[in-house]
Amino acid sequence: MRTELLxxxxxxxxxxxxxxxxxxxxxxxxxxxxGIRQLRESGYVIEAVQNKGYRLISSPDILSENELxxxxxxxxxxxxxxxxxxxxxxxxxxxxxxxxxxxxxxxxVAEQQDAGKGRRGRSWESPRGSGIFMTLxxxxxxxxxxxxxxxxVAALATASAVTEQTGRPAGIKWPNDIVMxxxxxxxxxxxxxxxxxxxxxxxxxxxxxxxxxxxxDEISCMATSLFLETGKHFNRxxxxxxxxxxxxHYYAVFRKTEDLSALVHEYDACLVNAHQKVRVLDPKxxxxxxAMGITPRGELIVxxxxxxxxxxxxxxxVRGVYGYV
Ligand code: BTN
Numbered sequence: 001m002r003t004e005l006l007x008x009x010x011x012x013x014x015x016x017x018x019x020x021x022x023x024x025x026x027x028x029x030x031x032x033x034x035g036i037r038q039l040r041e042s043g044y045v046i047e048a049v050q051n052k053g054y055r056l057i058s059s060p061d062i063l064s065e066n067e068l069x070x071x072x073x074x075x076x077x078x079x080x081x082x083x084x085x086x087x088x089x090x091x092x093x094x095x096x097x098x099x100x101x102x103x104x105x106x107x108x109v110a111e112q113q114d115a116g117k118g119r120r121g122r123s124w125e126s127p128r129g130s131g132i133f134m135t136l137x138x139x140x141x142x143x144x145x146x147x148x149x150x151x152x153v154a155a156l157a158t159a160s161a162v163t164e165q166t167g168r169p170a171g172i173k174w175p176n177d178i179v180m181x182x183x184x185x186x187x188x189x190x191x192x193x194x195x196x197x198x199x200x201x202x203x204x205x206x207x208x209x210x211x212x213x214x215x216x217d218e219i220s221c222m223a224t225s226l227f228l229e230t231g232k233h234f235n236r237x238x239x240x241x242x243x244x245x246x247x248x249h250y251y252a253v254f255r256k257t258e259d260l261s262a263l264v265h266e267y268d269a270c271l272v273n274a275h276q277k278v279r280v281l282d283p284k285x286x287x288x289x290x291a292m293g294i295t296p297r298g299e300l301i302v303x304x305x306x307x308x309x310x311x312x313x314x315x316x317x318v319r320g321v322y323g324y325v
Protein backbone atom coordinates (compact mmCIF):
# COMPACT_ATOMS: atom_id res chain seq x y z
CA MET A 1 0.00 0.00 0.00
CA ARG A 2 2.88 2.40 0.71
CA THR A 3 3.83 2.76 -2.95
CA GLU A 4 0.23 3.57 -3.95
CA LEU A 5 -0.15 5.89 -0.95
CA LEU A 6 2.92 7.81 -2.04
CA UNK A 7 1.73 7.92 -5.64
CA UNK A 8 -1.64 9.38 -4.61
CA UNK A 9 -0.07 11.92 -2.24
CA UNK A 10 2.32 12.97 -4.98
CA UNK A 11 -0.29 13.24 -7.70
CA UNK A 12 -2.72 15.23 -5.56
CA UNK A 13 -2.45 18.97 -5.65
CA UNK A 14 -3.50 19.72 -2.06
CA UNK A 15 -4.95 17.39 0.55
CA UNK A 16 -6.21 13.82 0.18
CA UNK A 17 -8.86 12.97 2.74
CA UNK A 18 -8.36 10.00 5.05
CA UNK A 19 -11.80 8.77 3.97
CA UNK A 20 -10.80 8.79 0.28
CA UNK A 21 -7.70 6.76 1.12
CA UNK A 22 -9.72 4.25 3.18
CA UNK A 23 -12.11 3.79 0.25
CA UNK A 24 -9.35 3.57 -2.30
CA UNK A 25 -7.47 0.83 -0.43
CA UNK A 26 -10.49 -0.77 1.25
CA UNK A 27 -8.84 -0.48 4.66
CA UNK A 28 -9.58 1.18 8.02
CA UNK A 29 -8.55 4.69 9.07
CA UNK A 30 -6.06 3.09 11.47
CA UNK A 31 -4.43 1.22 8.58
CA UNK A 32 -4.13 4.45 6.55
CA UNK A 33 -2.66 6.22 9.57
CA UNK A 34 -0.17 3.38 10.01
CA GLY A 35 0.91 3.75 6.38
CA ILE A 36 1.37 7.50 6.85
CA ARG A 37 3.37 6.89 10.03
CA GLN A 38 5.69 4.45 8.27
CA LEU A 39 6.30 6.94 5.46
CA ARG A 40 7.09 9.65 8.00
CA GLU A 41 9.52 7.28 9.74
CA SER A 42 11.30 6.86 6.40
CA GLY A 43 11.76 10.63 6.17
CA TYR A 44 8.71 11.83 4.18
CA VAL A 45 7.24 15.04 5.55
CA ILE A 46 3.46 14.64 5.43
CA GLU A 47 1.13 17.26 6.84
CA ALA A 48 -2.11 16.04 8.45
CA VAL A 49 -4.92 18.59 8.88
CA GLN A 50 -8.25 17.80 10.49
CA ASN A 51 -11.20 17.77 8.08
CA LYS A 52 -8.83 18.17 5.11
CA GLY A 53 -6.57 15.13 5.15
CA TYR A 54 -2.95 14.52 4.21
CA ARG A 55 -0.52 16.46 2.07
CA LEU A 56 3.00 15.50 1.01
CA ILE A 57 5.39 18.35 1.82
CA SER A 58 8.74 16.78 0.92
CA SER A 59 10.44 13.50 0.09
CA PRO A 60 13.78 12.32 1.47
CA ASP A 61 16.68 11.44 -0.82
CA ILE A 62 16.28 7.71 -0.32
CA LEU A 63 16.47 4.92 -2.85
CA SER A 64 13.71 2.54 -1.89
CA GLU A 65 11.45 0.37 -4.01
CA ASN A 66 8.44 2.41 -2.74
CA GLU A 67 10.02 5.71 -3.72
CA LEU A 68 11.16 4.57 -7.16
CA UNK A 69 7.91 2.75 -7.97
CA UNK A 70 5.78 5.71 -6.88
CA UNK A 71 7.48 8.05 -9.38
CA UNK A 72 7.85 5.50 -12.17
CA UNK A 73 6.45 6.52 -15.55
CA UNK A 74 8.27 4.08 -17.80
CA UNK A 75 6.65 1.22 -19.67
CA UNK A 76 9.06 -1.64 -19.06
CA UNK A 77 12.28 -0.24 -17.57
CA UNK A 78 12.12 -0.74 -13.82
CA UNK A 79 9.07 -3.02 -14.00
CA UNK A 80 10.81 -4.91 -11.16
CA UNK A 81 12.96 -2.89 -8.78
CA UNK A 82 15.29 -4.29 -6.15
CA UNK A 83 16.99 -1.85 -3.76
CA UNK A 84 19.75 -2.84 -1.35
CA UNK A 85 21.54 -0.92 1.41
CA UNK A 86 24.82 -2.64 0.43
CA UNK A 87 25.84 -5.01 -2.36
CA UNK A 88 29.19 -6.06 -3.76
CA UNK A 89 28.24 -4.69 -7.18
CA UNK A 90 24.81 -3.93 -8.66
CA UNK A 91 26.03 -5.48 -11.93
CA UNK A 92 26.89 -8.75 -10.18
CA UNK A 93 23.55 -8.67 -8.34
CA UNK A 94 21.65 -8.04 -11.58
CA UNK A 95 23.46 -10.97 -13.24
CA UNK A 96 22.39 -13.23 -10.36
CA UNK A 97 18.81 -11.99 -10.63
CA UNK A 98 18.88 -12.62 -14.40
CA UNK A 99 19.83 -16.22 -13.73
CA UNK A 100 17.05 -16.47 -11.11
CA UNK A 101 14.56 -15.55 -13.85
CA UNK A 102 14.00 -11.82 -13.20
CA UNK A 103 12.57 -10.18 -16.32
CA UNK A 104 13.88 -7.77 -18.91
CA UNK A 105 13.82 -4.26 -17.43
CA UNK A 106 14.63 -5.26 -13.85
CA UNK A 107 16.41 -2.45 -12.05
CA UNK A 108 18.93 -3.01 -9.25
CA VAL A 109 19.91 -0.07 -7.04
CA ALA A 110 22.20 0.14 -4.03
CA GLU A 111 23.11 2.83 -1.50
CA GLN A 112 26.64 1.44 -1.33
CA GLN A 113 28.84 -1.04 -3.19
CA ASP A 114 31.65 -2.92 -1.51
CA ALA A 115 33.20 -4.11 -4.75
CA GLY A 116 31.93 -1.66 -7.37
CA LYS A 117 33.37 -2.54 -10.77
CA GLY A 118 34.76 -0.09 -13.33
CA ARG A 119 35.88 -0.69 -16.89
CA ARG A 120 39.12 -2.53 -17.65
CA GLY A 121 39.14 -4.35 -14.32
CA ARG A 122 39.30 -1.16 -12.31
CA SER A 123 37.21 -0.62 -9.17
CA TRP A 124 34.48 2.00 -8.76
CA GLU A 125 34.45 3.94 -5.48
CA SER A 126 30.92 3.63 -4.12
CA PRO A 127 30.60 5.15 -0.64
CA ARG A 128 27.21 5.05 1.10
CA GLY A 129 24.64 7.60 -0.05
CA SER A 130 27.14 9.50 -2.22
CA GLY A 131 25.66 8.70 -5.56
CA ILE A 132 23.69 6.46 -7.82
CA PHE A 133 24.74 2.85 -8.28
CA MET A 134 22.20 1.29 -10.60
CA THR A 135 22.05 -1.57 -13.07
CA LEU A 136 19.40 -2.22 -15.69
CA UNK A 137 18.93 -5.83 -16.74
CA UNK A 138 18.05 -6.47 -20.38
CA UNK A 139 17.17 -9.72 -22.08
CA UNK A 140 17.17 -8.44 -25.65
CA UNK A 141 16.60 -10.43 -28.81
CA UNK A 142 19.63 -8.92 -30.50
CA UNK A 143 22.67 -10.31 -32.20
CA UNK A 144 25.51 -10.42 -29.63
CA UNK A 145 27.59 -8.49 -32.20
CA UNK A 146 25.31 -5.49 -31.77
CA UNK A 147 25.21 -5.45 -27.97
CA UNK A 148 28.27 -3.24 -27.49
CA UNK A 149 26.29 -0.32 -28.96
CA UNK A 150 23.92 -0.47 -25.98
CA UNK A 151 26.55 1.18 -23.85
CA UNK A 152 26.45 4.24 -26.14
CA VAL A 153 22.64 4.23 -25.96
CA ALA A 154 22.97 4.27 -22.15
CA ALA A 155 25.50 7.11 -22.34
CA LEU A 156 23.15 9.20 -24.44
CA ALA A 157 20.25 8.51 -22.08
CA THR A 158 22.30 9.39 -19.01
CA ALA A 159 23.81 12.57 -20.45
CA SER A 160 20.38 13.73 -21.54
CA ALA A 161 18.80 12.89 -18.14
CA VAL A 162 21.56 14.67 -16.22
CA THR A 163 21.25 17.75 -18.43
CA GLU A 164 17.48 17.79 -17.99
CA GLN A 165 17.60 17.30 -14.21
CA THR A 166 20.44 19.69 -13.40
CA GLY A 167 19.94 22.33 -16.07
CA ARG A 168 23.69 22.08 -16.81
CA PRO A 169 25.04 20.52 -19.99
CA ALA A 170 26.45 17.05 -19.52
CA GLY A 171 28.57 15.71 -22.38
CA ILE A 172 29.87 12.32 -23.42
CA LYS A 173 33.53 11.39 -23.60
CA TRP A 174 33.55 8.55 -26.10
CA PRO A 175 32.36 5.91 -25.67
CA ASN A 176 30.45 6.25 -22.43
CA ASP A 177 31.90 8.53 -19.75
CA ILE A 178 29.59 11.38 -18.83
CA VAL A 179 31.38 14.63 -18.14
CA MET A 180 30.53 18.05 -16.82
CA UNK A 181 32.96 20.95 -17.16
CA UNK A 182 35.65 18.59 -18.45
CA UNK A 183 35.52 16.12 -15.56
CA UNK A 184 33.86 12.73 -15.21
CA UNK A 185 30.60 12.56 -13.26
CA UNK A 186 29.46 9.13 -14.40
CA UNK A 187 30.82 5.82 -15.66
CA UNK A 188 28.97 3.01 -17.39
CA UNK A 189 29.90 -0.66 -17.39
CA UNK A 190 28.01 -3.01 -19.70
CA UNK A 191 28.45 -6.75 -19.25
CA UNK A 192 26.92 -9.54 -21.30
CA UNK A 193 26.27 -13.25 -20.99
CA UNK A 194 25.80 -14.78 -24.44
CA UNK A 195 26.06 -17.86 -26.65
CA UNK A 196 27.54 -17.51 -30.15
CA UNK A 197 24.31 -16.20 -31.65
CA UNK A 198 22.08 -15.58 -28.64
CA UNK A 199 22.16 -13.13 -25.72
CA UNK A 200 21.20 -14.57 -22.33
CA UNK A 201 21.28 -11.14 -20.74
CA UNK A 202 23.01 -7.78 -20.74
CA UNK A 203 23.50 -5.68 -17.61
CA UNK A 204 24.09 -1.96 -17.94
CA UNK A 205 25.63 -0.52 -14.77
CA UNK A 206 25.57 3.23 -14.29
CA UNK A 207 27.44 5.03 -11.51
CA UNK A 208 26.72 8.74 -11.08
CA UNK A 209 28.61 10.91 -8.60
CA UNK A 210 25.85 12.99 -7.03
CA UNK A 211 26.59 14.29 -3.51
CA UNK A 212 30.37 13.71 -3.21
CA UNK A 213 32.16 16.74 -1.80
CA UNK A 214 35.67 15.47 -2.56
CA UNK A 215 37.56 12.69 -4.32
CA UNK A 216 40.80 10.85 -3.51
CA ASP A 217 43.89 12.74 -4.74
CA GLU A 218 44.64 10.15 -7.45
CA ILE A 219 41.38 10.84 -9.29
CA SER A 220 40.45 14.37 -8.23
CA CYS A 221 41.95 15.87 -11.42
CA MET A 222 39.44 14.01 -13.56
CA ALA A 223 36.50 13.06 -11.29
CA THR A 224 33.73 15.32 -10.08
CA SER A 225 30.17 15.19 -8.79
CA LEU A 226 26.95 17.03 -9.53
CA PHE A 227 27.26 18.74 -6.15
CA LEU A 228 30.82 19.93 -6.81
CA GLU A 229 29.84 21.29 -10.23
CA THR A 230 26.55 22.94 -9.31
CA GLY A 231 26.63 23.51 -5.53
CA LYS A 232 23.25 21.72 -5.37
CA HIS A 233 22.08 18.37 -4.03
CA PHE A 234 19.86 16.57 -6.52
CA ASN A 235 17.23 13.97 -5.70
CA ARG A 236 18.69 10.63 -6.78
CA UNK A 237 15.37 8.85 -7.32
CA UNK A 238 14.23 11.56 -9.74
CA UNK A 239 17.53 11.27 -11.58
CA UNK A 240 17.20 7.47 -11.86
CA UNK A 241 13.67 7.83 -13.19
CA UNK A 242 14.88 10.37 -15.77
CA UNK A 243 17.66 7.98 -16.90
CA UNK A 244 15.15 5.13 -17.31
CA UNK A 245 12.73 7.31 -19.28
CA UNK A 246 15.44 8.54 -21.59
CA UNK A 247 16.85 5.01 -21.96
CA UNK A 248 13.45 3.62 -23.00
CA HIS A 249 13.20 6.30 -25.66
CA TYR A 250 16.68 5.86 -27.16
CA TYR A 251 16.52 2.06 -26.88
CA ALA A 252 13.30 2.02 -28.93
CA VAL A 253 15.05 4.08 -31.62
CA PHE A 254 18.09 1.77 -31.53
CA ARG A 255 15.92 -1.37 -31.81
CA LYS A 256 14.37 -0.23 -35.09
CA THR A 257 17.66 -0.62 -36.97
CA GLU A 258 19.79 -2.46 -34.39
CA ASP A 259 22.38 0.25 -34.76
CA LEU A 260 22.92 3.90 -33.90
CA SER A 261 22.15 5.32 -37.34
CA ALA A 262 19.18 7.35 -36.08
CA LEU A 263 21.11 8.49 -32.98
CA VAL A 264 24.46 9.52 -34.46
CA HIS A 265 23.47 13.14 -34.76
CA GLU A 266 22.23 13.42 -31.16
CA TYR A 267 25.21 11.47 -29.81
CA ASP A 268 27.70 13.64 -31.72
CA ALA A 269 26.02 16.76 -30.34
CA CYS A 270 26.93 15.51 -26.83
CA LEU A 271 30.43 14.33 -27.76
CA VAL A 272 32.98 16.42 -25.88
CA ASN A 273 35.79 14.98 -28.02
CA ALA A 274 34.23 16.22 -31.24
CA HIS A 275 36.75 18.19 -33.32
CA GLN A 276 39.32 17.80 -30.54
CA LYS A 277 42.78 16.28 -30.78
CA VAL A 278 42.77 12.86 -29.14
CA ARG A 279 45.35 10.20 -28.37
CA VAL A 280 44.14 6.67 -29.07
CA LEU A 281 45.87 4.37 -26.61
CA ASP A 282 46.01 1.34 -28.86
CA PRO A 283 48.39 -1.13 -27.11
CA LYS A 284 49.78 -2.19 -30.53
CA UNK A 285 50.27 1.26 -31.95
CA UNK A 286 49.10 4.42 -30.13
CA UNK A 287 48.26 7.31 -32.45
CA UNK A 288 46.90 10.85 -32.44
CA UNK A 289 44.30 12.52 -34.56
CA UNK A 290 41.18 14.63 -34.56
CA ALA A 291 37.95 13.00 -33.33
CA MET A 292 35.17 13.65 -35.83
CA GLY A 293 32.14 11.83 -34.39
CA ILE A 294 30.83 8.29 -34.36
CA THR A 295 29.78 5.83 -37.06
CA PRO A 296 26.34 4.14 -36.99
CA ARG A 297 28.05 1.22 -35.21
CA GLY A 298 29.44 3.46 -32.47
CA GLU A 299 33.06 3.54 -33.60
CA LEU A 300 34.95 6.79 -33.09
CA ILE A 301 36.03 8.43 -36.33
CA VAL A 302 39.56 9.75 -35.96
CA UNK A 303 41.26 11.69 -38.73
CA UNK A 304 45.03 11.42 -38.61
CA UNK A 305 47.23 13.48 -40.94
CA UNK A 306 47.39 10.56 -43.35
CA UNK A 307 44.07 8.72 -43.10
CA UNK A 308 40.67 8.29 -41.48
CA UNK A 309 40.59 5.55 -38.83
CA UNK A 310 37.67 3.92 -37.02
CA UNK A 311 38.22 3.06 -33.38
CA UNK A 312 36.10 0.39 -31.67
CA UNK A 313 35.13 0.75 -28.01
CA UNK A 314 36.51 -1.97 -25.80
CA UNK A 315 39.75 -2.31 -27.73
CA UNK A 316 41.39 0.94 -26.75
CA UNK A 317 40.94 3.99 -24.61
CA VAL A 318 41.00 7.54 -25.85
CA ARG A 319 42.37 10.58 -24.05
CA GLY A 320 42.41 14.26 -24.89
CA VAL A 321 45.87 15.32 -25.95
CA TYR A 322 45.83 18.05 -23.30
CA GLY A 323 44.09 16.15 -20.49
CA TYR A 324 41.29 13.75 -19.68
CA VAL A 325 38.86 15.05 -22.33
C1 BTN B 1 33.85 3.09 -15.51
O1 BTN B 1 34.93 2.56 -15.24
O2 BTN B 1 33.80 4.24 -15.95
C2 BTN B 1 32.57 2.33 -15.31
C3 BTN B 1 32.03 2.49 -13.92
C4 BTN B 1 30.69 1.81 -13.71
C5 BTN B 1 30.21 1.90 -12.29
C6 BTN B 1 28.82 1.38 -12.11
S1 BTN B 1 28.18 1.70 -10.49
C7 BTN B 1 26.83 0.66 -10.79
C8 BTN B 1 27.36 -0.54 -11.56
N1 BTN B 1 27.86 -1.54 -10.64
C9 BTN B 1 29.18 -1.72 -10.75
O3 BTN B 1 29.85 -2.53 -10.09
N2 BTN B 1 29.67 -0.90 -11.69
C10 BTN B 1 28.63 -0.11 -12.31
